[in-house]
Amino acid sequence: MKNIIITGASRGIGYEMAQLFAKQGHNVLALSRNEQPIVALEDQHIVAFPFDISNPQDLQAMEDYIKTTWGHVDILINNAGKLLNKPFNELTTADFEAVYQVNVFGVAEITRRVLPYMQSGSHVVTISSMGGIQGSMKFPGLAAYSSSKGAVITLSELLAEEYKESGIAFNVLALGAVQTEMLEEAFPGYQAPLSAIEMATYIQEFSLTGNRFYNGKVLEVSSSTP
Numbered sequence: 001m002k003n004i005i006i007t008g009a010s011r012g013i014g015y016e017m018a019q020l021f022a023k024q025g026h027n028v029l030a031l032s033r034n035e036q037p038i039v040a041l042e043d044q045h046i047v048a049f050p051f052d053i054s055n056p057q058d059l060q061a062m063e064d065y066i067k068t069t070w071g072h073v074d075i076l077i078n079n080a081g082k083l084l085n086k087p088f089n090e091l092t093t094a095d096f097e098a099v100y101q102v103n104v105f106g107v108a109e110i111t112r113r114v115l116p117y118m119q120s121g122s123h124v125v126t127i128s129s130m131g132g133i134q135g136s137m138k139f140p141g142l143a144a145y146s147s148s149k150g151a152v153i154t155l156s157e158l159l160a161e162e163y164k165e166s167g168i169a170f171n172v173l174a175l176g177a178v179q180t181e182m183l184e185e186a187f188p189g190y191q192a193p194l195s196a197i198e199m200a201t202y203i204q205e206f207s208l209t210g211n212r213f214y215n216g217k218v219l220e221v222s223s224s225t226p
Contacts, residue, residue, distance in 0.1 A: 004076075010032035053192065075122065126170070128218070147194065169211035
């Protein structure tokens with residue numbers, strides 16, 4: 001039984017992952033701005049409270065919960081993401097900041113706060129995108145999003161090096177298109193080849209076992225382009 005933190009857990013892949021882990025008996029801290037979908041599950045293995053990854057008070061509440069209830073964290077899944085589809089000539093600095101606040105700064109800060117509670121054998125999994133992979137096909141309108149996803153790839157590689165003596169693994173899964181609410185909002189009508197539950201099942205298994213085989217790696221998880 002492991003202690004697992006999942007961000008972006010109110011819908012899509014994060015929502016499905018929380019349930020998958022809980023069914024196996026793991027303890028899940030499911031974090032998202034809207035905690036109601038998770039609370040409505042009434043699952044004894046899942047704890048949820050309102051959480052804004054850019055809010056220091058919410059980050060402290062998470063840390064307090066870890067300290068007083070769990071004591072340690074086995075897996076952190078940085079799944080929360082902000083997707084913006086907007087032509088580059090219309091993007092503002094505020095647009096970039098809003099995307100990076102969630103996709104980069106938020107990932108860095110929650111990881112920094114959770115690391116003291118991790119130990120040898122723990123695993124940090126960050127969800128990126130094929131759009132953040134150098135040399136992959138790029139799509140108009142995703143300058144802020146894809147560049148932020150490239151940033152967390154480099155961040156994870158650096159952390160794997162910095163913490164290599166600790167036994168804590170850092171890996172990135174660069175996902176292709178998955179049929180989620182976020183994708184529908186950014187690209188209305190687009191039909192992705194994979195469902196949220198299919199991708200959640202893959203990420204869940206990787207989170208539990210991938211650190212035995214990988215550290216500081218980026219795995220491309222895509223059955224199509226995009």
